[in-house]
Amino acid sequence: MREFLSGILPKLSFSSSSRELERYTREAREILLYSESLDSIPDDSLNSNFQNLRGRSDRTGMLLAMAITVQFCQRVLMLKPYDVQVMGALAMCDGRIVEMGTGEGKTLTAALALAWHGLNGHARAVTVNDYLAKRDAVRLMPLYEALGLSCGYVQDQMGPELRQQAYQSSIVYGTPSQFVFDYLRDNQAYQFNSILQMEHDFILIDEADSILIDEARTPLVLSGEGILDASLWAELKDFVSTLSYQEVAEDRRTQLERAVLDGYQIGADLGVDSKHQDAYLADQAMDKVEKFFIQRGLIENSAEFWLPTKSYLWRAVMATVKARLLFHRDRDYIVRDEKIIIIDQETGRLSLGKRWGEGVHQAIECKEQVEIRAETVELGRIALANYMSLYKIVCGMTGTVASVAAEIADLYGLKYLPIPPHRPLIRTEWPDLVFMTKEAKLAKMVEDATRIHATRQPILVGTSSVEDSEALSARFTAAGLVHNVLNAKQDENEASVIAQAGRLNAITIATSMAGRGTDILLGGNPDYLQEGETLEQMQVEREQVLAVGGLYVLGSERLNDRRLDKQLTGRSGRQGDPGSSRFYVSLEDPLLANFGGDTLKAMFTKMGLGEDDYVEHRMVNKAILNAQRKKQSMYYDSRKTGLRQDSVINMPRNVIYGLRRNILSVGDEDAKDLMLGLIDPAVDRLLTVYLDDFASFEELWDVAGLKTKLRQWGMSVDWFDQLFNGSMTPAMNADKLREDLKQWVRFDLNARMRQVLTIDSGACRTQYLVAIDTLWREFLNSSEAIRSGIHLRAYANEKPELSFKNEVFKAFQDLRAEIPVAALDFAYAAIRQAELELDAETAAI
Numbered sequence: 001m002r003e004f005l006s007g008i009l010p011k012l013s014f015s016s017s018s019r020e021l022e023r024y025t026r027e028a029r030e031i032l033l034y035s036e037s038l039d040s041i042p043d044d045s046l047n048s049n050f051q052n053l054r055g056r057s058d059r060t061g062m063l064l065a066m067a068i069t070v071q072f073c074q075r076v077l078m079l080k081p082y083d084v085q086v087m088g089a090l091a092m093c094d095g096r097i098v099e100m101g102t103g104e105g106k107t108l109t110a111a112l113a114l115a116w117h118g119l120n121g122h123a124r125a126v127t128v129n130d131y132l133a134k135r136d137a138v139r140l141m142p143l144y145e146a147l148g149l150s151c152g153y154v155q156d157q158m159g160p161e162l163r164q165q166a167y168q169s170s171i172v173y174g175t176p177s178q179f180v181f182d183y184l185r186d187n188q189a190y191q192f193n194s195i196l197q198m199e200h201d202f203i204l205i206d207e208a209d210s211i212l213i214d215e216a217r218t219p220l221v222l223s224g225e226g227i228l229d230a231s232l233w234a235e236l237k238d239f240v241s242t243l244s245y246q247e248v249a250e251d252r253r254t255q256l257e258r259a260v261l262d263g264y265q266i267g268a269d270l271g272v273d274s275k276h277q278d279a280y281l282a283d284q285a286m287d288k289v290e291k292f293f294i295q296r297g298l299i300e301n302s303a304e305f306w307l308p309t310k311s312y313l314w315r316a317v318m319a320t321v322k323a324r325l326l327f328h329r330d331r332d333y334i335v336r337d338e339k340i341i342i343i344d345q346e347t348g349r350l351s352l353g354k355r356w357g358e359g360v361h362q363a364i365e366c367k368e369q370v371e372i373r374a375e376t377v378e379l380g381r382i383a384l385a386n387y388m389s390l391y392k393i394v395c396g397m398t399g400t401v402a403s404v405a406a407e408i409a410d411l412y413g414l415k416y417l418p419i420p421p422h423r424p425l426i427r428t429e430w431p432d433l434v435f436m437t438k439e440a441k442l443a444k445m446v447e448d449a450t451r452i453h454a455t456r457q458p459i460l461v462g463t464s465s466v467e468d469s470e471a472l473s474a475r476f477t478a479a480g481l482v483h484n485v486l487n488a489k490q491d492e493n494e495a496s497v498i499a500q501a502g503r504l505n506a507i508t509i510a511t512s513m514a515g516r517g518t519d520i521l522l523g524g525n526p527d528y529l530q531e532g533e534t535l536e537q538m539q540v541e542r543e544q545v546l547a548v549g550g551l552y553v554l555g556s557e558r559l560n561d562r563r564l565d566k567q568l569t570g571r572s573g574r575q576g577d578p579g580s581s582r583f584y585v586s587l588e589d590p591l592l593a594n595f596g597g598d599t600l601k602a603m604f605t606k607m608g609l610g611e612d613d614y615v616e617h618r619m620v621n622k623a624i625l626n627a628q629r630k631k632q633s634m635y636y637d638s639r640k641t642g643l644r645q646d647s648v649i650n651m652p653r654n655v656i657y658g659l660r661r662n663i664l665s666v667g668d669e670d671a672k673d674l675m676l677g678l679i680d681p682a683v684d685r686l687l688t689v690y691l692d693d694f695a696s697f698e699e700l701w702d703v704a705g706l707k708t709k710l711r712q713w714g715m716s717v718d719w720f721d722q723l724f725n726g727s728m729t730p731a732m733n734a735d736k737l738r739e740d741l742k743q744w745v746r747f748d749l750n751a752r753m754r755q756v757l758t759i760d761s762g763a764c765r766t767q768y769l770v771a772i773d774t775l776w777r778e779f780l781n782s783s784e785a786i787r788s789g790i791h792l793r794a795y796a797n798e799k800p801e802l803s804f805k806n807e808v809f810k811a812f813q814d815l816r817a818e819i820p821v822a823a824l825d826f827a828y829a830a831i832r833q834a835e836l837e838l839d840a841e842t843a844a845i
Contacts, residue, residue, distance in 0.1 A: 017417055020091070028086035031063055035070040043146065046071060051148050054119050062093060062116055069115045072146045073108065081108055088419045089113040092395035097208050097408060097416040099401045102567075103519050103574025104422060106397045110204055111140050113395070118149045118170035121201030125173045126396075128207045130155050133173040136206075144171055154178045160194065167196040176211050177220060179203075180387050184222040184380035187657045190769055192664040200390040208396030209563055212412060213404050216384040216639060219646045232296070233366040236320045239292050243285055245270035245325060272325050279321045289317055303759075303833055312359075319359030323367045327360070338370045378780050382653065383646035385411050399570050400563040407636055411643055427550075427573025430582040432558070432621055435614045436604055441586040444614065445554060446475045448582075449507065453481060457548045458506040460520065462568040463556045464590075469509050472556060476507065483507035499525035501571075502551055504544055520571050522550055546578060555583035558591055558624050560631045591627050599623075645787055648805050649780075652812040656776055663768055671765035672757065675827060676746060678768075682820035683742045694734040713828040714835075715748055749827065756827075756834045767830055771822035779815045783808050 038046060050068045053061050066089065074080050081089075085105050088098045089112035100106050110125060117123040127133045137153035144151040152166030154174040163182065166172055179197075186195045205211050248271040269285035272278075281289065290302045293313055299305050305313060327333065333340050340361060355361040355373075365372045388394050394414060401408065405416045435441040445461075452459055461483075463469040473485045484497050486508065501508040502520045519525060523542025526535055545551075551572040559565055565583065572579030585592065587601050600623060604615065663674065687693055690706035703724070707717045723744065727737035756763045786807045 020096075020417055021087070021420070024087040024090045025083070027063060027090055028083045031067045031070060031086050032081075032083060034064070034067040035074075038068065038071045043075070047146065047148050050119070057120065065116050065119060066090070066112055069112050069143075069147060072143055073111070076142045076146045077108075077140075079108060081105070081112065082422045084419050084422050085109040086112065088397060091417045091419070092204060092397065093117070093393075095393045095395050095414065097205075097396045097398070097401055097405075097414050099416060099418040100397055100399060101421050101425070101574070102399045102570035104399075104419070106206065106399075107136055107139070109397060110136075110206065111143060113204060114171050114202075115144065115147055115149060117202035117393070118144070118151075119147075122167075122199045123171045123202045123204070124179060125171065126176055126179065126203060126205040126211060127173060128175065128210055130175060130178075132206070133175060133178075137171075137173040154182065163196055164194075167198075176384060180220045180382060180384065181222050183387060183390075184220075184382065187660055188222075188379055188773065189660075189664065190766060195661075195664070200392065202393045203388065203391045203395075205394070205396030206398075208398045209401045209404050209408070210398070212384065212388075212396070212408055213635075213639070214561075216411075216643075219381045219383045219642065220387075221381040222379045232298075233316070233320070233362055233372055235296070236316060237324070237363070237366050239288075240317070240320045240324055243269035243288070243321075245272050245279075247272050248280070270321060270325065279318070279325055281317075281321070303837065315359050316363070319363040320366075322360055323363035327364055329368065333364060335368050335370065340364050340368060340370060378784070379777065380653075381646070381649070381780065383643050383650075385643050386646055386650045386653075388412060400566040403561070403563050404632075407639075411639065421576070423576025425573055426576060427569070427579040427581065429569065430580065431616045431618070432583045432585050432624065433614045433616055434600070434620045434624075435584070435586040436601065436609060436611045438586040438588040440612045440614070441556075441584045442472060442475055443612075445472065445556065445584050446479050446481075449476065449481060449554065450479055452552050453505065453507060455548050456504045456544075457550070457552050458502050458504065458522075458545060459508070459552050459554060460501055460568075460571055461507070461509045461554045461556060463509060463511050464559055465511060468556055469511050473509055476509070481507055483509055486510040496528045499528040500530075502545060504541055504548075519574065520551060521574075522546060522577055549580060550578035552579070553581040555581070557589040558583055558585050558628065560591060560628060560635075562625065562628050585624060591631065592624070644801065645804060648808050649783055652779065652808070652815070655812075655816075656772060660769060660772060663765055663772075666765070668757070668761045668765070671762065671768070672753065675753070675764040675768060675823065676750060678820035678823050679746050679749065680742055681817075682824050683738065683745060685817050685821050687738060687741075688817075694732070698728075698732075713745075713748075713824065714752070714832055715744070719744070745824075749824070749831075752831045752835070753827070755838060756830050759834055759837075763830055764827065767826040768823045771819060771826050774826075775815050775818055775822055779811055782811050786811070 041049075046068055050065060053065045056062075066086065070081050070086065082105065084100070085108055088100055088104075088106070088109040091098045092110070092113040093116060098109075100109065114123045114125055125133075125136065127136060133153045134155060137151055141151045149171060150169040151171045152169035152173070154163055154166050154172065156178070158166070166174075167182075182196045186197055189195050246268040269282055269288070271280040271282065273280070290299070290305050293299045293305060294301065298313060329335065333342050335341075342356065356364070362372050394412065396414070401416050402418065408414050408416065433441075433444065435444065449459055449461070461472065463472060469485055473483065476483050482505075484501075484507070486497060497508065498510070498520060500506060502522045503524050521542070522545040523540075524530075524533075524538045526538060529535070529538070553569050553572045555565060555568055569581040572581055587593070587604075592600065600620065604613075607615075609615065663671065666674065684693075686706060686709060690702045690709070692701060707720055710720055711717055720741075723737060723740045727733045727740065753764070760766070786804060
């Protein structure tokens with residue numbers, strides 16, 4: 001049965017694609033025909049007709065809108081879309097990944113789809129780099145503006161104001177990292193009007209296979225708050241060394257409770273809990289810390305120290321305290337080659353490459369007077385697939401997707417559709433030449449390049465690394481072959497070099513041809529005319545290049561994926577032009593060295609081949625293809641595992657981000673009500689933590705811990721004793737204590753919060769969000785720790801994937817239970833600060 005299905009499913013898929021292509025072909029012809037009938041209509045009228053389609057979602061409306069867009073392409077851009085371009089746009093409007101060969105005009109195809117969705121929502125276009133995002137947005141902006149749409153783009157160096165302006169546009173261009181990091185930053189915002197991505201309607205991905213497959217192996221992680229420079233770390237070290245300390249008894253409270261501790265009575269500035277590797281600051285130490293930062297101009301007053309934007313200062317202080325008192329050289333770490341290396345406390349071995357978080361590693365580097373490396377703090381993470389799932393419609397386009405279509409369907413739920421070329425492909429693809437050694441391969445490449453160059457035919461050489469491109473360049477130079485080398489990141493200068501790679505006599509060596517964003521046109525690209533050159537001269541040169549056979553592509557090795565090879569060869573034979581390609585492979589290349597190279601070498605040896613000989617055979621080509629499939633299978637498993645693990649985090653992430661968005665969207669008075677609404681679950685949580693929710697014997701309760709918590713909130717312990725004793729006699733009345741405690745906290749918080757709200761009307765919202773963010777970062781750190789060691793569960797006959805889900809779910813349950821308590825912790829910390837300021841003002845009168 002399985003064999004039967006495997007034979008019939010490709011036929012069914014092909015039949016489905018054929019039906020879709022027939023429909024898109026028919027619709028494209030209707031669009032182009034209707035567009036021609038609009039020639040005599042003035043721009044204003046045409047624009048009004050386009051805007052009148054706003055709000056429509058029917059097929060007819062889309063076809064009319066696309067016909068108007070095609071007409072404006074001719075008027076504004078002087079480009080008439082081909083029928084295959086319109087077909088590609090229609091397919092993408094339906095959420096397809098379309099395969100269109102290099103040079104088929106994908107940029108204009110994307111514009112047709114973006115214009116329709118930009119009319120009815122927010123459309124975003126994903127490119128592989130910042131240069132292409134800016135280039136496409138600027139190039140197509142006149143078209144969008146003629147349609148009455150706005151267009152923007154986001155870049156790496158843009159500030160919040162420019163980003164806000166860009167996201168207000170109907171159509172926005174950017175890279176995957178820009179969009180994802182802006183989304184993660186949105187969920188760190190403390191003001192609703194600072195959110196950039198309000199909606200997720202439509203997203204179109206250029207070079208879809210590269211972005212969805214090659215760049216999606218690991219989740220995108222937003223890091224931040226690595227702000228302090230080396231000089232301040234040094235000043236902090238000197239300051240902390242002046243503080244007195246003493247060892248304190250074991251404290252059973254959570255880390256968060258200790259972090260916002262107020263009123264802990266010790267006889268020194270610092271309390272040290274060596275057992276739990278923790279330390280506390282007494283009240284007098286708090287005052288000293290605030291004065292320290294005020295004197296250095298990092299804050300203006302004590303209140304500013306407790307703002308969310310200044311939380312990194314508190315972390316730096318605590319990191320320096322811990323570095324001084326809790327982490328010891330040759331026990332917790334060693335110093336080797338001017339670097340701090342952690343000693344694993346479980347195994348006693350060195351943990352090479354690992355670093356402590358929360359600023360501890362930087363503080364120890366300062367302590368040991370070695371180079372202080374930048375600190376990073378994880379603020380959020382998300383896999384690209386889970387980010388894409390936020391959008392109502394996801395689509396894309398690329399020249400090479402067929403080989404990974406099944407993986408894209410599995411990971412993203414997206415179907416692909418091959419669009420036929422505008423003109424038939426006539427490129428000649430010569431069989432691979434396979435050599436025993438890399439040296440022989442390179443020598444043959446130089447020999448063939450010299451022979452081809454003698455005909456004046458342009459040559460494009462693809463390499464896999466900077467090292468290989470430089471080695472080949474040296475050989476070309478020695479052979480007298482003048483050439484250009486591109487092995488750095490794409491920029492505008494490189495784009496101009498690529499644009500001229502189709503000229504007579506041109507030789508270009510490039511490490512990567514994916515995402516260059518510039519067509520190699522035979523005879524040269526008109527967009528990059530050289531000084532004193534005319535279009536007529538370029539056309540003459542084009543005819544000369546056609547006569548010698550078009551662009552010749554030489555591949556220096558087969559890469560890990562056949563798609564990457566096709567991206568290189570696709571530069572030749574665009575739009576029906578002639579062209580040729582050949583790959584040169586050695587058994588020493590990384591691909592074959594790891595997959596099947598030894599078997600081929602043994603076979604070559606038996607055939608009597610020497611090191612300078614080569615093989616050109618279909619069986620060898622099949623072996624290379626099998627090696628590429630094995631390599632991609634490994635990558636696929638890695639990507640799928642990463643996505644599964646991120647998907648476990650996705651549910652908690654959606655819950656937390658949804659909660660934050662709700663809090664941000666309410667007014668100040670409603671935010672206060674939300675804070676008061678946390679009292680009941682907070683009290684229930686405290687009774688569970690300290691009194692075991694009355695389920696165990698009274699002797700096991702931590703009444704002292706509960707009283708310390710209430711003292712931390714500034715509440716009367718004597719009053720609590722009255723409530724507690726009144727509920728315990730003559731018999732325990734747990735419900736009475738619970739309700740009395742809730743009423744007391746509600747009355748106290750409501751009364752004392754007024755002073756804070758007078759100073760900052762949004763204080764309730766801010767403190768609630770700070771609590772969520774603090775716990776969320778702890779959750780991410782915990783989840784990462786679980787993930788990094790989860791594979792070891794297999795040795796205990798556990799299923800790692802199931803264990804990961806269970807432990808993350810438990811950690812998230814704890815997070816949700818802690819949120820009400822944490823929010824009240826931060827709220828009472830703000831109240832305490834406001835009361836201190838009021839006392840100071842009263843004393844000064």
